[in-house]
Amino acid sequence: MAVPQILLNSFKNFAEYPTNLVFELEPTEELKSYRARLTHSTQPSRKLVHFLDLHCSSNSPQIDLGEAAITGDSDLKLWLETGIESSLPRPRPAQQINSSKGQIQQGQASKNETRLSVAAQLVFNAQQAPLAESATPVDVVYKRDPKCRFIFLHAANSRSPLRISLTMLTKIFTHHQVMAAFVEFISVFVFQGSPRGQRFSGFKARTQLSHPDATSSSGLGRSGLYYHMCYNFRSAARSMNDIWTIRQTVFYHQFDIKEGTALWISAKGNLDMKAMIDEAVKRMDTNDFQDVGSCFASTLRIHTLHSQLCTKGWLEYIEYLENELDRVENELAPLMSGQGASYVGSERRHTREITLYDLQKVQYVERKSYEALMTLEANIKIISSLRGFYANILETNISLGHLYTQTDGRDFSQNLSNTKSETESFETRFKRVFHLAGDQRSVVIKQLEFQSSNKLEISSRKMENLSYSTFALGVLAQREAVAVRIITIVSLIYLPCSVVSSLFSTDIVKFQTGTIGIYKTSFSSLALQRWLQVTLPLTLLTVVLGFFGYRYEKLRQEKEIQSQVEKLKNPPKNDETEDGDSFSGI
Template identity: 35%
Template sequence: MAGIPAAQPLPEAFQKSFLEAATYPKNLVHRTVQTYPGALHRIENRLDEAADRLFEPDTGVLDVPFRDLQLASGEELSKENIESRMELEQWLKVDLSIDQTGGPLPVVVSTLAKDPKCRLIYVWADHSRARLKISRKMLMLILTWHQVMPAYLDFMYVFGEQSDQPDLRFTGFREQTNLGLQFQRLAIPSLGRSGRQFQICYNLKNVELKARDDDNFVHDEWSIRQAAIHHQFDIEEGTTLWLLTKGSLDLHHRFKELTGKDARPEDKNFRTPEESFRASLSAHLLWCYWSTDDWRSYLRWLETAIQEESDLAVLGPRGAGHAHKYYRPQDVQSLQIWEEKANTAIMVLESNIDIMQSLTGFYKRLLANKEFDLGTLRSDDIDAFVAQINDIIHDFRSQIGRATDLVKVTNNRRELIMQHLESQSAERMEVLNRNLEKEAIVVRIITIVTLIYLPATFVSTFFSTDVIKYQGQDGGGNYSSIAMERWIEVTIPLTLLTLIFAWVSKSWAEKKRIQQEQPVQLQIRPQRIFQQAASQTPQQVMIQVPSVPYHAKWRFPSRQNTSQTVLPLHTLGP
């Protein structure tokens, strides 16, 4: 029966760092230029601001999957979903005891086992806009135990509870290389750490179909998802650490397939540092291939949706006698939304390319580093890794070209729809003008009739008053010839005078309008410059005419006489 493993002591600096895990990243043992006090203070402030939306306050839903491969005990695989800080300490094989020797620390921190050859820690949430299923204390303990560089926190801030889509424009690649022999001072033999290691962290993005609409594919919901990846590798011990943050468990399932029963032997073999290094490259490729998922389907969906929205703008007949779509400003807004989706896809694809180029560049520099002991042994693996990454980049560039063409097509069709909107507005104005012309004709007829009948009406009304009376004259009855003669004598001349006055007024108004529209030439006379010659008497004056031609300008006064437009038309000679 195997006995309980004895606790192995840890370096005092590491013990102090562990006991102060709540102050991460101020408690890190190894400090770099990027972790000076001011920078650490800002990191801590950002962490405090993001804590409420980032971490899950309900301890009943905490869930952090661990997957350890090739343990020091001889086990090939050990996995567990950690749900509390106590379980986390037990899984990490942490042993805490009261110091009885009067040392500088009240509690002695020891370990019961070395680190596994490969460890995956998966921090996840139900979706990309939900809180992570981990508490702040648990995360600080994990980051402290593995001495993770604080730059990884920047990649985690895009997750957590939020109403808007996560920050898609954030992208980055961070590295920390400690390969020299001088870093052996950071070694922790009881954990199987040599101190000579490198750390990198980066993020990748892919697109996933969130919800499908069977009635109308245009209403399908797609979402761009992010993954934050941290990697450590000890070049002497060959131990590997993966710390992933994601809005679902899909990458965890893929890593299980990569290192499961049916996996390739070289992807799950960690017996030597060389084999561990090769397996780590396979994991990098796994994350990179994940970022290529569904981009082709997504761009095809965008193309089909844009065609559905705008094909009639290009192919639909226009003009009289043809039925055509009546466009609204909402159609322009819709195409603008589709164009922004295509531009976002281009931005995300370019950011993935930048990350992959940084990743290959890092391993190329690592291969050229003389302090990297595995360089000569694993150069072929790095070359193969770079070649596969370049294939992915080439595929991304083809998708970017496709999306760029889609943006151009969308922009052109949006402008075409705007022209259709202007054409529709012009057609409405033309109909309105025709109606106004008809109304103007009717008004003119009414005006003429009114001018003809107005004098007669006026005279009749005047004669019907008590001023003039013809009743009681000879002739009997109601008819009065004298009244009729007087009415005709007054009405006909008055009608003629009214028509003549109307015609004269109209002619005068048209003449005045024509005079206002005709240009008035303003001549600029040469200015005489009098100059007294030095050799002449003061009474002798010479008139000097400049040889520079003078420019005449035509001045067009506006009809309202409130402003004038000056236009140069021709040049007058001297």
């Protein structure tokens, strides 16, 4: 059988991925948890998966390209089994690459394309023939894996699910027996409000080099001797609203060390990876795939291309943070030197002062620089892991000696070293910004504490003055209360008799002695009128004079209170000379 039954059973049960994998070392419970993550990283609508297959022909120096933009489950099934994009294909010439000019040319279809066209016609006839439904089902004859296949998964942005359905994703991963650990990498593409999942990074690799496993299939062109890995790199990019974010790209790679076939799966928040690979493929020819060693060398070049993401956008990002920090420092420098808000005595001369908003701006630069430091450190570790993986398998597996040439290995190692050095230079600059922002934050915090202490001191002075004023006012009030009480008592005693005496001394009521010695009383209304005409104006004048007297006394008391406060605040020093002499004597 072209395809082993165990592999066919895995294909049939693709919906159970990753528990349906033929060879997987992860525990079953762990595999089930991966399955739950896939549900959140996919979406049933807006499906679009790009394929780029590279085929080589022995009688042609050019590479045959097979490209497809798959939007449905049926088209995906047909592409994986036959390499045909649609069940009703439109005849078109194959795209070819001119290795000398580096341009894609149109040419005659290769024998491989001709065979695919025949297969497509058979599918079309099967769909049209009325007896096809009653025909006995036959085993599916799968197309051999291309020499190199690129699968591009993408999302609307880095915080959205991938534009692929769960069925399509599990079918692709099952067909290529993608390691379950890759689910952990693509699970960051989910609906989320904050970039928490974007902080994930790692490198995982597995090898099957000693003996073929159950995935070996002559029909698919798989020897069962392979290694596969998954990793991610993160870069900095500016969004449309001028906000800098850290975005990641995840990769899966599988290489058959006997057949020389390679598989690449990438996932990103856009299609930048497709454009990058399309540009790189233009520079390839059949010499890059003429034998297993050439295929292996081409995979190293793709890894080098991926590693360039470690340095993408970081220069602009560090310059942005440096400019932000300089701008904040320039704003706060006058305030730090005393040209901003200052305090003289108990009064403030300027309204501008350092606020919590200034502290937040400094903390923003510090937080972003620290986040960038952690990201760059993770990228450096992944580069080291990638280089160490290839160095290890080539040193410990003698059977892989035919894959390795000193030139390829030296170039690969040197390219990764250059990328690592450039990344470390960015890391150094981010460390500088991080420490400067931390120092600036400490200064701002101390300035805020100083302003708070000044405000507290002014408030305490005001409260002290208020307490002194209250005390002095209480003393004066006590004195006046005693005087008023005495006057009130005296007035109450003498008021009745003085009023009666005053009234009886007038001509209003007069007591006279008659001729025969009998007293008689007389009353004069005219006298009463004259008395009122004189008394009322005098009463009004008395009230006015009393009012002005009250105002004068109030001002006098305020001055007295102020003097009392000054005496309380600055008590006289007794025996100052003697104290000074005694101090000198000591």
